[in-house]
Amino acid sequence: MKDKQVITYRLGDDFYDRLNSFADKILDDGLALFQSEFAQINNFYEKATQDISSRDDHEFRRSQKPLYLLEAIYFKILDNLNNEQFNKANDTVLILPQCLALMQDKCKRKRGKYGKKCGGCVPNCQINQIMKVSEKYGIEGYFSKRKLEQQLLRIKKDKPSLGVIGISCILTLASGMRTAREMGIPARGVLLNFTGCRHWSDSPFSTEIALSKLAAILEEKYGI
Numbered sequence: 447m448k449d450k451q452v453i454t455y456r457l458g459d460d461f462y463d464r465l466n467s468f469a470d471k472i473l474d475d476g477l478a479l480f481q482s483e484f485a486q487i488n489n490f491y492e493k494a495t496q497d498i499s500s501r502d503d504h505e506f507r508r509s510q511k512p513l514y515l516l517e518a519i520y521f522k523i524l525d526n527l528n529n530e531q532f533n534k535a536n537d538t539v540l541i542l543p544q545c546l547a548l549m550q551d552k553c554k555r556k557r558g559k560y561g562k563k564c565g566g567c568v569p570n571c572q573i574n575q576i577m578k579v580s581e582k583y584g585i586e587g588y589f590s591k592r593k594l595e596q597q598l599l600r601i602k603k604d605k606p607s608l609g610v611i612g613i614s615c616i617l618t619l620a621s622g623m624r625t626a627r628e629m630g631i632p633a634r635g636v637l638l639n640f641t642g643c644r645h646w647s648d649s650p651f652s653t654e655i656a657l658s659k660l661a662a663i664l665e666e667k668y669g670i
């Protein structure tokens with residue numbers, strides 16, 4: 447006897463109407479809730495749309511405010527969904543953004559097995575501080591490569607039971623976590639508190655995270 451077909455979901459007649467109302471409500475509520483954090487996005491967007499220079503990141507810079515909210519929500523949902531598997535994974539690796547390095551162009555990063563690593567050149571660099579805490583748990587950290595998938599693939603080959611912690615900005619963190627999830631790697635994440643790289647500033651400057659957020663993820667997995 448043939449198995450009965452299983453349908454994962456079936457849209458009701460008024461699905462689109464309800465989805466429309468739900469999306470409107472999320473946008474209204476979310477943009478009101480994060481009004482102060484997102485206060486400068488529209489100004490930046492206006493400038494970015496008027497910029498007709500030959501730079502290669504126009505589309506990225508022209509992200510509208512609702513997309514910031516959407517990516518923040520996506521990050522949070524993935525972070526929650528991945529939590530249990532992340533805690534069960536034997537190994538943890540940190541994937542770090544270049545913009546977090548205090549010394550920027552003068553950063554003394556060194557070559558590591560899966561990418562560049564912090565060389566520990568200045569004590570007040572957040573990456574240096576992050577690595578000091580992470581190394582206590584035996585966790586390695588690497589600067590993210592452009593080809594994140596290849597980088598993760600190499601790490602997973604050597605560490606099959608792998609969980610990663612990504613640090614990135616609102617517009618890119620969830621996308622990196624999706625890439626990891628598609629590879630069977632549970633990822634958690636910490637958002638940059640603000641942006642500072644070349645996409646957002648003509649004179650890039652170092653960014654920051656809430657270190658307590660990273661510490662909470664590590665303590666949940668490894669204990670204090």
Ligand code: SF4
Pocket residue numbers: 547548549550552553554555563564565566567568569571572573574
């Ligand atoms: S402390 Fe590490 S990450 Fe920070 S600037 Fe120096 S080498 Fe780069």
